[in-house]
Amino acid sequence: MRTGMFALALGLLALRFLPALPSVGWLLVLPVVALMMLPFRTYPLAFFLLGLGWACLSAQWALDDRLASELDGQTRWVEGRVTGLTQHTEGVVRFELSDGRSRKAKLPKRIRLTWHGGPPVQGGERWRLAVTLKRPSGLLNFHGFDQQAWLLTRRVGATGSVKDGQRLAPARHAWRDSIRQQLLAVDAQGREAGLAALVLGDGSGLLREDWRILQDTGTVHLLVISGQHIGLLSGLIYALVAGLARYGAWPRRIPWLPWACGLAFAAALAYGLLAGFEVPVQRACVMVGLVLLWRLRFRHLGIWWPLLLALNAVLVMEPLASLQPGFWLSFAAVAVLVLAFSGRLGPWRVWHAWTRAQWLIAIGLFPLILVLGLPVSLSAPLANLFAVPWISVVVLPLAVLGTLLLAVPVLGSGLLWLAGGALNGLFTALGVLAGQLPAWIPAEMPFGFWLLSLIGALLLLMPTGIPFRLLGWPLLLLAVFVPGEDIPRGQVEVVQLDVGQGLAIVLRTRHHTLLYDAGPRLGDFDLGARVVLPSLRKWGVTQLDLMVLSHADADHAGGAAAVARGLPVKRVVGGETVGLALFLQAQPCASGEQWEWDGVTFQLWQWSDAVSGNQKSCVLQVQASGKRLLLTGDIDHQAERALLSTPLAVGTDWLQAPHHGSRSSSSWPFLQRLAPAAVLISRGHGNGFGHPHPRVLERYHQVGSAIYDSAEQGAVRFRLGTDDPPVTARSQRRFWRPPVIGRYQKQQPAT
Template sequence: MRTGMVALALGLLALRFLPVLPPVWLGFLLPVVGLMALPFRTYPLAFFLFGFSWACGQAQLALDDRLPASLDGETRWVEGRITGLPQNNEAVVRFELADARSRHGSVPPLMRLAWYDGPPVSSGERWRLAVKLKRPTGLLNPHAFDYDAWLLAQGVGATGTVKDGQRLSPARWAWRDGIRQRLLSVDAQGRAGALAALVLGDGAGLSREDWQVLQDTGTVHLLVISGQHIGLLAGSVYLLIAGLARYGLWPVRWPWLPWACGLAFVAALGYGLLAGFEVPVRRACVMIGLVLLWRLRFRHLGAWWPLLLALDGVLLLDPLASLQPGFWLSFAAVAVLIFTFGGRLGPWRWWQTWTRAQWLIAIGLCPLLLMLGLPISVSGPLVNLLAVPWISLVVLPPALLGTLLLPVPYVGEGLLWLAGGLIDLLFKGLALMAGQLPAWVPVAVPIWIGIIGALGAFLLLMPRGVPLRPFGWPMLLLLVFPPRDEVPQGRAEIWQLDVGQGLAILVRTRQHTLLYDAGPRFGDFDLGERVVLPALRKLGVNGLDLMLLSHADADHAGGARAIKEGLPVKQVISGDPLALPVELNAEVCESGRQWTWEGVTFQLWQWSSASESNQKSCVLQIEANGERLLLTGDIDTHAERALLDSPLAVPTDWLTAPHHGSRSSSSMALLSGLEPKAVLISRGHGNSFGHPHPTVMARYRKRGLHIYDSAEHGAVRLLLGSFEPPRTMRQQRRFWRDAPAVNK
């Protein structure tokens, strides 16, 4: 049976690695093959085929619920119910719309919407909304968070922007939203948002600085409801009943063990409902239920049995859970603890058990965190030694009890005031540690290095005395100091990052690094901090020799401050330095300036008669082994005519679309003068500016240019000087991503 359960799990997990889903007819055929294999006692094959076909079928249903491509960018009136906990900020209201329907065609039943300058909305309300619909896609950069996969796993079939709307009916059964409003209104010593995260799993009240502190110290799992909190509550109920029974205080006519397991599971479910019963919470409840069942009936089968059963149960209920990093981390952490503690000949003292558990989990999860592209907290094992009991034993009881007693005057608010002060004390300590040891963002490594690192971690988790165990350290350290792929002499590696409606292009030679524009920033949403800086670190960039900001507009220079704070930058040049923040210390773009790095030539140009910011864009030409790339910023047709009279008016292989393909640029004169073979477009999917304009695209097609569009291809990598076609992120096929567009 255990072999069959392992085969079932492998079949369910195989979905995560599929480039494309198998055809529907094959999905129906595989279970039949499995049934035919049963009489021949090939149970593992049958279970594998059942799991694989079930997972593929559920994935296909989720894909079928996505917005049709024909409605992408269209505005439709839809009706639905607000679900979850909406984020009502001053600038934008974000929420999920469930049970959505439209009179003018079918729409996905679940959508994630944003309403800029919209009115507050509450969970449970029904609205009729005019929504500009978008297919559920996100930015796609090397080794970054896969937003497309996350949306599919959440069941979100469309995203969109609300243009107008009217409330059809008030909120019904919105008790979680009501509790959140009460929590946010109490005096919690400035930590009401953290209390809402701890009690309800709503992290909207945590500031960006709070999230950074939690990430740096590896304590995100402590503030947003996780399996640890639910397990603690269930364990407390179980231990309470066991203690009463031990001292004769439990009724003899009621068997204490079934009651302890049953009430512990009820407590876990109740806390899960309070947290919204999202996917991680459902996963935790399933695991706790199976552990309690194991304790009640099946202890003789060993500790691996409930973990394996929980894995199969979670994946059968939600096969798409394997697309989320939290799924892998939660099961891996439990597996590490079972493996390390189950194989010991003698018990450890309690303090040895607690301290070693933290370090063993850190070692065991290190390769997995790296392969998932997640930051690694250097201080996490040490911080969690104190933070876990502080939250679990000191903060959580008054927080939950205070929430329960909010209807009682003074008592509930007093307990929440105490819990808020305890959380604030914790955050002050975490901030001090984060300032000394921020999270480490490792360089992405090839899969073979990840496998060697995982084998090294496995050896280190073995008991002392096991042969070859010391070799685990050099194998694990290979993840920290991997071999580097150097750019060949006389070549330049170009990355056009996917930053939405903005621009950020990384240029690397053998020993130097340049960043042309830094990504956009709109209000508090800084893509320089959230996208560009992590991408640079993942690509192994430890510093910039030059950050060249074409001009001062927010979509090109908005992320510059975050990048300069996060990486050493030797020099900053801009076409409009006076309009940039003083702390950037930007120098003026000197037209005609040239330099050479490792056989690669760079040359600057700026229109001397420019009168506004776009026209002031500092243009950069890069030449490697006779292959040229021209980075144009946001110049318009007037600046283009001046450029054609400059030394840069030579045949150019690669051209970045001026001003993201705006109608006011990419003139036919520029295309005829430069004779580019391909064009790079950086723009946001479904942007409100209409970039690239149809007339500009018609010019590109007329000239027969190869077009690489970040909204359709994701990030683009080019090795300048090799005269080879570029590599795009969407060429790495995954079944949840739209197929890469064909060059137009």
């Protein structure tokens, strides 16, 4: 039976790695074949097929519930009820609408909405809203957060921006929102938002600096409700009953063990309901329930049995959970502890067990964090060493008890004041640690190096005395000293990042790195910090030799400050120096300036008679082994006409579409002269400017240009100076982001 359960788990987990889902016919055939195989010795394969079939069927239901293509971009009146907790950040309200209805249109069951400058919205209210609807999408880069996968795991079938709306009915059963308002209203020594995150799982009120500290110290799991909180609370209840029984304070007529397990599970469920019972909380409750059941009745089966059952139970309940990094990290952490502690011949002292547990988790999760592309916290073992008991023994009990006693004057608010002070002290200590050891973003790693680091981690998790165990250290550290990518002389690697309605292009020669524009920033949404900087670090870039900011518009230069804070920048050149951050100390763009890096030639140009900011864009031409790339910023027809009288107006292999492909740019004479083999378009999906304009696209087709659009293909990477075809982020097939079939489908790679 254990073999069957293991095969079932493999089938459920296989969904994560499928490039495409099987057809409906195969989904109907799989369970039939599996049931026919069950009575025979091939039953493990039958369980595998059952798991795979159920996972694929559940994923297909989620994909079928997405917004219809013909409704994408339309503005409609939608009526529905607000679910969950709403988020209010710098004048922006974000919330989810369930069971939305619209005339003559079928809508997904769940829609995620954004309302700029909207009124207060509370969970449980019913609204009628004018919404511009969009199919689930997101920025798609070679590294980083996959928003499409995240939306799918939440079974969000559409997103949208609210233009107007009216409240139809007040909130009903919005007790979580009511508790949040009370928590935010008490005096918790400035940590009211932190207590709301700890008690309700609502992290929307945390500051960016708070998130940075938590990420740098590897303690995010301690503040926003996770499986650890559920386990801690149920463990405290279990320990309380066990302690009373041990010291004779528990009634002898009542068996303490069933009551300890029952009360602990009840506490887990109650805390889970308080947290909204999302998928991570469901996962934690299932794990706690199975562990308690194992403790009560099935200890003779071993500790791996409840872990395997919990894994299957979670995935059967929600097969899409395997798309979440938290799923892999939580189960892997438990597996690491089980592996490490079950292999010991003798017990450790409490302090030794606790300190070693932190280091073992850090070592065991290291290869998994690498493959998931997450930042590595170097200070996590030390931070969790004191943060976990502090949250478990001090902050969490005070916060939960204070929340339960809010109706009691002074007592509830007093406990929350103490909890806030304890949390503030923890943040102070974590802030000092984060300042000394910030999170490390490892460089891209070949599969062979990752496999060796995995073997090293497994060796270090083995008990003392295992042969060659100490070889785990050099194998593990191979991940730290990964050799950088070797770019031959005379070539330059070019990556147009997907930063939505903005521009950011990275150019790397053998020994130098240049950044052309740094992505947009809108309020607290800074793509320089979220996309550009992590990508540079992922490629092993330790400093920028030059940052060229075409002009000062926020969609081109908004992320520059974040990049400059995260990496040393030797020199900054701007088409406009007014309007840029003062500490950037940008130099004006000097037309005709030319230099060479590693056999690659660079040349700047700016129209001397420019009036507007777009016209002042600093243009950069790159030549590598006879191939040319022209980066144009936001120049318009007039600037293009002026450029035609310069040496830059020659045949070009790659052209960055001026002004995101707007109607005011990419004039016919300009394209005729350059005759670009390929065009890069950087723009946001469904942007309100209508970029790229259909007439501009038609001109590109007329000159025979292949078109690479970030909104449809994501980030684009190619080597200038070679005939190698470019690679797009969407070419990495995943079932939740099928290939786009549309106006660019027939394009051919540039040569």
